[in-house]
Amino acid sequence: MMSFQNNNKIKFILVFLIFFQLFYIANKRLAFKTEIFKNSFLKDFGSEYVMTKDILELKEITNDLKLEKFNISEKLSENVFFFQRSIEFLYPIKIDKKSENTFFSSEEEIPNNCIILNQYKHLTLAKC
């Protein structure tokens, strides 16, 4: 048993096994990319790997217009992915049901009580 604990051949096999496991986790279970690692400390980096284009556009618009709060349409709220990811990604800009600035999907019909402020590639901003 003593030889097992300090046996160099076993040590070599175990180190190789651990290296293989790390490689498997990084590349097969998770999508490791050297470009992500290289840029991992850049400000605001990383959203393009996990966010859809409409959410990226939403962030860009709210930043440009310096909105602190905004609202989204019923249809967009029902899209759980869009709703939750936009809350996470846009924070500290918050979703507020009372906000007049309401975003609709570009495919949605805008209600009559709303005035269209601007149309973007994926979204429409209206005052409701």
Add this chain to the structure above:
Amino acid sequence: MLKTITQENNILIILSTIILNYILFLSSSLLILIKLNFILFIFFTLYYFFKYEKNKFLILFLLALIVISLGIPTDSWDARSIWLFKAKEFFYDHSIISIKNNYAEFSHNNYPSIAPAFAAGLSTLIGYWNEIYPKAGLTFMFIPPLIIISRFFDNNFFLISISIILFIIGKFLVNGELDGLVALYFVSSLIIIYNLKNLNNDIFYQCLTLIFFLIILSLLKVEGIVLLLCSFIGSMLIFYKKKYLCKNLIISFFVSIIPVLIWNYFCIYNNIGNTNSNYIFDINDFNNRILYLKNYILIFEYLLLNEKFLFSLIVFLVSTIYIKNKDILIYVSSISLIYILFLFIVYLSTPLDLEWHLNSASRIIKPIALFLSIFSLYSIFNKQHKI
């Protein structure tokens, strides 16, 4: 002054910076102290590795984890919507108290949040947010439990333990989810407890280390509190004849549980949590499921036929047959059975669709799978060293 810091003190300082970071986030006006505290965490971790840690594989392993964590997108739901979202809130609001607003209920605002606070501490030090590096703050939290594992296993045994950790915890070491942290803090606490019987002096430092580990465990996730209680009951079963140890353990457990009780009181008092009635546990769901065998079969299938749990169970049974360590057998089986019983009760009571909720089973059982495997290895290691 640094020369007076012993190895035990150094570990205590590293652990205390993690807890202190959480305390400092209670106020929104302590940003400088949060930064200073995080610098102290980095300094004393480096100092520990420079002065005390002779195990180069541990350092290489930690570096590999940090590199992987910094090279992957943060895309799993729990990581994004719960843990790193909380970290982002704490970073921008400079405080955990802002959670009182109960904004974004889906992120379970009432969950304990020591780990997101630590990731927010790293972001506060860096000074800006992005979607990648804050989760490395969670990976940094693996340092104390891995130091404990390294202290109790030498050479090839340490490498086997790392391989086991990679097999059972896998991607949860780096992806921003907390199940890996829960499993490792739980197992490290149990190793510390089990070794109290071998100590004649120095029990004060070991109990203090244990208290810090248990505080962090209970503030990581909800199941951390349950694991703490299971550890307490299991420890009492093997130490009940040693009054001195029992007294110290009872004090340690009661001190450890105070912070999480305060957190839960704070949440109840401020009505923080998910107010969606679909997520509230109800005794009627339990009553409706308890008499049907198919529910037990389903839970058994998801929870206990999990390949990592089965592997660990087989390894544990084989090691028990050959090593015949009665203490470890009682210790491991009592804690595991209590936790599994608790999981059965939780799943039988779920307000959600049972099969859907059981998707979390493979993550929830990880602490016990790791516990079985590491203690199997530990009993082999102990036999060799005749402890």
